[in-house]
Amino acid sequence: GNSVTQMEGPVTLSEEAFLTINCTYTATGYPSLFWYVQYPGEGLQLLLKATKADDKGSNKGFEATYRKETTSFHLEKGSVQVSDSAVYFCALKAARGTSYGKLTFGQGTILTVHP
């Protein structure tokens, strides 16, 4: 079946540090890939997405590139801010055979950024 594996957290960084959160997946075909973010007390929000191999999703300084050869979708940001402290979820939508909106999530990675 489909699965998503994220790096274990929590991740603690100082402001302006470089961030990488690893995400690898298992799925047949070409799934769509997503990063969702959950700020304290809020719902999961779409951060970025990529729908085909070599696509790069980007938003708010975050980037992730869909790598079919390594089945990865690592999240990166060059300089994190305290306001980036949140839980980050990698997710996939299977290429076919499932309903719209049926996402498979990773376990989430807690990011804490200190001033």
Next chain:
Amino acid sequence: EPEVTQTPSHQVTQMGQEVILRCVPISNHLYFYWYRQILGQKVEFLVSFYNNEISEKSEIFDDQFSVERPDGSNFTLKIRSTKLEDSAMYFCASSVPGGASGANVLTFGAGSRLTVL
């Protein structure tokens, strides 16, 4: 910005009791979903709902669970007889109609935390 709202934010119940979690999806969305996250585990798909019927459900969504859209705005998840293992955060989500490019982009609510004692 439109948002999905969920109530209650936290509910504590006794094992065996019925629980109803409520959600108000975004008004022009037509697909609705429930997910749950047991503490320390992954967010898991429970069910998707479209055109007043379930379009897909996971193996978790057994006969104890049901969903309903009782009116034009609410979407509910009912657990008939709660078990200890139902303790989790339950997330409602909605998305635009299928076929649109944003159909896979879900808007989630902040969640309802259910604690079963």
